[in-house]
Amino acid sequence: MADSQQDCQGRRRFLARLSVALGSLATALIALPVIGFLLAPLFESIARKWRPVGALQDFENGQTVAVKFEDASPVPWAGVTGQTAAWLRREPNGEFVAFAINCTHLGCPVRWVEAAELFMCPCHGGVYNRDGTVAAGPPPRPLVRYPVRVSDGQVEILAGPTPIT
Amino acid sequence: MRFLKKAWEWFDARTDASKVVGPLMRHPVPPGGRYSGWMYIFGSATLFAFLIQVFTGIALATAYVSSAGQAFESLQWITNEAFLGRVLRGMHYFGASAMVLLVGIHMIRTFLTGSYKFPRELNWVVGVLLLGLTVLMGFTGQLLRWDQNGVWSTIVAAEQAGRVPIVGPWLARFIMGGQTVGGATLSRFFAYHVFFIPAIIFAMVGLHLVLVLRHGISEKPSASRPVDSKTYRAWYEDMLKREGVPFWPDAAWRDVVFGFLVVASVIFLAWRVGPPALTTPPDPTIIQAYPRPDWYLLWYFAVLAQMPPTAENFVIIGAPLLAGVCLLILPLIFSTGQRAPSRRPWAVASIALIVVMVGTLWIQGERSPWSPDFDPRPLPASVVQAATPEIAGGARFFETKGCQYCHAISGSGGQRGPDLTTVGDRLSPQLITLRILNGGHNMPPFASTLKPDEVTALVAFLQSRKTPP
Numbered sequence: 001m002a003d004s005q006q007d008c009q010g011r012r013r014f015l016a017r018l019s020v021a022l023g024s025l026a027t028a029l030i031a032l033p034v035i036g037f038l039l040a041p042l043f044e045s046i047a048r049k050w051r052p053v054g055a056l057q058d059f060e061n062g063q064t065v066a067v068k069f070e071d072a073s074p075v076p077w078a079g080v081t082g083q084t085a086a087w088l089r090r091e092p093n094g095e096f097v098a099f100a101i102n103c104t105h106l107g108c109p110v111r112w113v114e115a116a117e118l119f120m121c122p123c124h125g126g127v128y129n130r131d132g133t134v135a136a137g138p139p140p141r142p143l144v145r146y147p148v149r150v151s152d153g154q155v156e157i158l159a160g161p162t163p164i165t
Numbered sequence: 166m167r168f169l170k171k172a173w174e175w176f177d178a179r180t181d182a183s184k185v186v187g188p189l190m191r192h193p194v195p196p197g198g199r200y201s202g203w204m205y206i207f208g209s210a211t212l213f214a215f216l217i218q219v220f221t222g223i224a225l226a227t228a229y230v231s232s233a234g235q236a237f238e239s240l241q242w243i244t245n246e247a248f249l250g251r252v253l254r255g256m257h258y259f260g261a262s263a264m265v266l267l268v269g270i271h272m273i274r275t276f277l278t279g280s281y282k283f284p285r286e287l288n289w290v291v292g293v294l295l296l297g298l299t300v301l302m303g304f305t306g307q308l309l310r311w312d313q314n315g316v317w318s319t320i321v322a323a324e325q326a327g328r329v330p331i332v333g334p335w336l337a338r339f340i341m342g343g344q345t346v347g348g349a350t351l352s353r354f355f356a357y358h359v360f361f362i363p364a365i366i367f368a369m370v371g372l373h374l375v376l377v378l379r380h381g382i383s384e385k386p387s388a389s390r391p392v393d394s395k396t397y398r399a400w401y402e403d404m405l406k407r408e409g410v411p412f413w414p415d416a417a418w419r420d421v422v423f424g425f426l427v428v429a430s431v432i433f434l435a436w437r438v439g440p441p442a443l444t445t446p447p448d449p450t451i452i453q454a455y456p457r458p459d460w461y462l463l464w465y466f467a468v469l470a471q472m473p474p475t476a477e478n479f480v481i482i483g484a485p486l487l488a489g490v491c492l493l494i495l496p497l498i499f500s501t502g503q504r505a506p507s508r509r510p511w512a513v514a515s516i517a518l519i520v521v522m523v524g525t526l527w528i529q530g531e532r533s534p535w536s537p538d539f540d541p542r543p544l545p546a547s548v549v550q551a552a553t554p555e556i557a558g559g560a561r562f563f564e565t566k567g568c569q570y571c572h573a574i575s576g577s578g579g580q581r582g583p584d585l586t587t588v589g590d591r592l593s594p595q596l597i598t599l600r601i602l603n604g605g606h607n608m609p610p611f612a613s614t615l616k617p618d619e620v621t622a623l624v625a626f627l628q629s630r631k632t633p634p
Binding site: 039041042044046047066068071072073074075076077078079080081082083084085101102105106107108109110111113115116117118120122123124125127129135136137138140160161162164165 | 610
């Protein structure tokens with residue numbers, strides 16, 4: 001009788017452990033692909049693509065203008081959010097500089113104030129000089145620059161990730 | 166009627182519903198005084214507000230398209246064309262506002278009456294987690310409007326997450342659902358707002374209610390009866406036996422009355438005021454954007470604008486973490502002792518301090534004096550009072566060279582820099598010239614952008630700004 005009870009308890013212990021182990025395994029099997037899918041964007045390689053923003057003759061020396069171009073990694077259903085923008089400045093010597101529109105403080109879109117030759121942020125009052133250096137306010141560093149090139153008469157910007165400063 | 170009664174009896178005989186729910190509804194609770202009984206209504210009112218969110222959210226989800234390219238248009242259709250769509254969106258917005266407000270009041274009440282003390286410590290911890298989840302729901306919901314404000318608020322959130330040491334860039338990418346704010350971002354926020362966070366809230370609310378039933382509703386605090394963990398349970402059980410009243414309907418009627426007022430207020434505001442206006446489409450190339458959070462986070466918006474740069478990372482990352490940890494460990498440190506507010510002056514003072522601080526920051530966030538005014542009113546001739554052509558020219562430069570974005574004169578212009586209505590009284594022409602050319606005190610230098618004659622005219626104009634004799 002005692003042996004039988006001991007066998008029974010041993011069997012119960014085994015079945016309990018088996019159930020817990022199989023339940024845990026099943027949970028892990030479900031969770032792994034879910035977590036992998038959700039975390040996938042963290043492990044994708046950084047996408048950078050040259051995007052045309054206009055013909056060379058469209059940009060005057062000494063002018064800073066907003067240019068629009070396609071994001072470096074748009075998804076098919078992105079709609080207008082697949083577009084992005086930059087401030088493109090053509091220096092008096094003809095060279096190009098492209099600034100991200102994101103304030104380095106917290107990412108709000110900075111505006112170019114032509115008359116004062118300053119970039120100003122509407123959110124927390126960051127101010128940048130025309131070369132992107134910080135003139136006033138809370139931004140910790142200058143505006144992020146994108147590489148620019150001229151290819152076949154087209155000005156192109158190397159689009160990349162949203163700058164996280 | 167007889168048919169319904171029979172149907173209920175048939176159902177009850179097979180489910181024992183009345184045997185399960187009945188005792189729960191009639192469980193004894195401390196008697197509520199004429200006034201003190203009303204202090205318990207805020208928890209249930211928060212739950213009513215959450216239920217408004219669930220029902221209106223489900224209805225909105227039947228028409229909302231969680232695609233970055235179409236979400237804005239679908240919301241416009243819901244607001245402007247769908248039958249009762251505007252009211253439904255308004256209810257969802259004011260329901261969220263009510264939930265944030267009520268969960269805050271509920272926590273303040275619980276803190277002031279020491280109801281978080283033994284044996285209800287875990288209830289407080291679950292409540293703190295529910296507060297965090299409520300704020301998360303508010304923030305993700307604001308982004309689902311997917312107008313320009315929503316898009317830029319996502320970037321601001323990603324930037325803040327990016328400040329976290331080591332894992333910051335990964336967190337930012339997780340928030341954006343990729344390397345940029347785009348198609349994947351909205352789909353993810355929709356899933357967080359509609360599935361992930363509500364599922365956790367349901368589980369937490371369930372646990373909160375189970376714990377309320379397990380430990381009972383805290384009785385009105387008394388200065389002569391501090392909490393002793395060795396004797397409290399026995400005393401509480403005894404008190405319930407002596408004085409307890411059934412929750413339904415003796416106590417529940419107050420919850421129902423106040424809950425009804427909350428629901429009626431939300432519907433009234435949704436009907437009269439309507440939902441928050443959708444701004445421009447979510448096109449990241451429209452640079453004329455001014456992202457601001459909804460009212461309940463405006464105080465934090467003010468914090469971000471006014472903190473010194475050296476303290477920024479601590480405030481963005483450390484302060485919420487510290488506040489969360491303090492709230493979570495509060496009942497573990499002060500689990501016994503006095504509950505009466507009259508014997509806990511520090512508790513009362515800390516709540517008063519928090520309310521004043523958040524209130525002041527909220528007003529500052531609403532005014533946002535640090536933001537440039539990109540569309541100031543032109544200075545009227547009566548204000549300029551140009552005695553010379555040079556002063557008239559200076560006034561023109563003041564408007565066109567961007568000075569007015571940050572400085573106001575007689576109420577026209579930004580508040581970022583000092584008001585210059587009477588600057589001629591306090592600064593000499595030399596000092597005005599020096600300040601314009603060199604900047605300083607958070608003002609950029611204009612030496613390289615202004616011509617000498619423009620500076621001269623500006624100085625003449627500003628020097629003429631004096632208190633009228």
